[in-house]
Amino acid sequence: MLSSMARWEPNARERLVRAAVDLFTEQGYDATTVNGIAERAGLTKTTFFRHFPDKREVLFAGQETHSRLLAEAIAASPDSATPLQAVAAALDALTATFTDDRREFAARLRTVIADNGELQERAVFKRIGLAGAMTDALRKRGVPDPTASLAAELGIRAFHDAFDLWSDRTDQQALADLTRQTLDELRAAMATLD
Amino acid sequence: MLSSMARWEPNARERLVRAAVDLFTEQGYDATTVNGIAERAGLTKTTFFRHFPDKREVLFAGQETHSRLLAEAIAASPDSATPLQAVAAALDALTATFTDDRREFAARLRTVIADNGELQERAVFKRIGLAGAMTDALRKRGVPDPTASLAAELGIRAFHDAFDLWSDRTDQQALADLTRQTLDELRAAMATLD
DNA sequence: CGAAGTGATGTGACTTGGTAACGTCACCGT
DNA sequence: ACGGTGACGTTACCAAGTCACATCACTTCG
Numbered sequence: 001m002l003s004s005m006a007r008w009e010p011n012a013r014e015r016l017v018r019a020a021v022d023l024f025t026e027q028g029y030d031a032t033t034v035n036g037i038a039e040r041a042g043l044t045k046t047t048f049f050r051h052f053p054d055k056r057e058v059l060f061a062g063q064e065t066h067s068r069l070l071a072e073a074i075a076a077s078p079d080s081a082t083p084l085q086a087v088a089a090a091l092d093a094l095t096a097t098f099t100d101d102r103r104e105f106a107a108r109l110r111t112v113i114a115d116n117g118e119l120q121e122r123a124v125f126k127r128i129g130l131a132g133a134m135t136d137a138l139r140k141r142g143v144p145d146p147t148a149s150l151a152a153e154l155g156i157r158a159f160h161d162a163f164d165l166w167s168d169r170t171d172q173q174a175l176a177d178l179t180r181q182t183l184d185e186l187r188a189a190m191a192t193l194d
Numbered sequence: 195m196l197s198s199m200a201r202w203e204p205n206a207r208e209r210l211v212r213a214a215v216d217l218f219t220e221q222g223y224d225a226t227t228v229n230g231i232a233e234r235a236g237l238t239k240t241t242f243f244r245h246f247p248d249k250r251e252v253l254f255a256g257q258e259t260h261s262r263l264l265a266e267a268i269a270a271s272p273d274s275a276t277p278l279q280a281v282a283a284a285l286d287a288l289t290a291t292f293t294d295d296r297r298e299f300a301a302r303l304r305t306v307i308a309d310n311g312e313l314q315e316r317a318v319f320k321r322i323g324l325a326g327a328m329t330d331a332l333r334k335r336g337v338p339d340p341t342a343s344l345a346a347e348l349g350i351r352a353f354h355d356a357f358d359l360w361s362d363r364t365d366q367q368a369l370a371d372l373t374r375q376t377l378d379e380l381r382a383a384m385a386t387l388d
Numbered sequence: 389c390g391a392a393g394t395g396a397t398g399t400g401a402c403t404t405g406g407t408a409a410c411g412t413c414a415c416c417g418t
Numbered sequence: 419a420c421g422g423t424g425a426c427g428t429t430a431c432c433a434a435g436t437c438a439c440a441t442c443a444c445t446t447c448g
Binding site for chain 2: 403404405406407408413414415
């Protein structure tokens, strides 16, 4: 038989994400409806909400993975590592997953988010979540507060700044390198606060 | 005549805020509808949305005032002040506006926000806005990036942490004192990052 | 081999947040 | 006395999100 004639096409989630990003870039976030996204993906509104808790979340799927990655890397770093060294190691683990072929997609995503307040709100919230995951992991290593949260927040800040640079560039500088460099600059700037 | 029989009661905005906070604490944020808020305030849904852009914003009204306060205080601080000193001065100006009779109200607000994800999202976003206002003001003083944003974020972090302590307490420690103290602790913790 | 179950999807009805067009009426200045 | 103006109400509407229930390929087990 040519195909076993499955009832549905596979990868519904991925199709929804692609449809959403496409429509958002074409018509803007506000102008595109969840119904529209689902239709383009060959699905319905209800199915969309089975995969994502709300319309915004379709752009932030997979952040839980990032949280786990960061937390595991911190837990796995040697006991001799300082808080910032553990954070740097975690960022290495995270940035390693951003291969260069995702750069263009990342840039489109960034543009969509930059054009919409609701999405910026969610993006900021997700950043806090990543920092929180690192903070918890640091605390489990015995790092006291507020040292743990300061280290985590500094690291996330470095990652975010570097991500913006990376997604805008055509040169082949890896996100991992940009992140390490940005983190160094932030550490240097800390000395100029007072 | 007994009264000039005004067409509407005054202070519609304030009545809406009070009605909202009351209902949120009574039944929770999700369970209360904008219609319900407006009715308790003797108004209608449309009028609610004339005063606030969305349901959440009723809990965060007045943050623009805070942004202005911070920015003006930073602009007014002496040229000799370091970035962190300017930030500390701005926080003094802000915390001075939180008289102790608002403490209980603040505590209720904090509880409502802590119980709801959407509200936490908005709260975090507002914090970023406050930090942004200070960052801009610092840049206008010639403070380079990323020093400006680091100082601003540290200051907002101190304010937020202190606000949580303040709203939970029954003793009479002023928010201004708590904030200064928290900021000092954060500065000390910065030295332990590496 | 057939029957019962499972899981991802569709359908339709509903609630609520949010917008927009239009109407009302006290107040204010001229 | 008269024509704004501003704050509010009314109505109708759209889109986000929820829910109960139906469907049907695929699986499993007797």
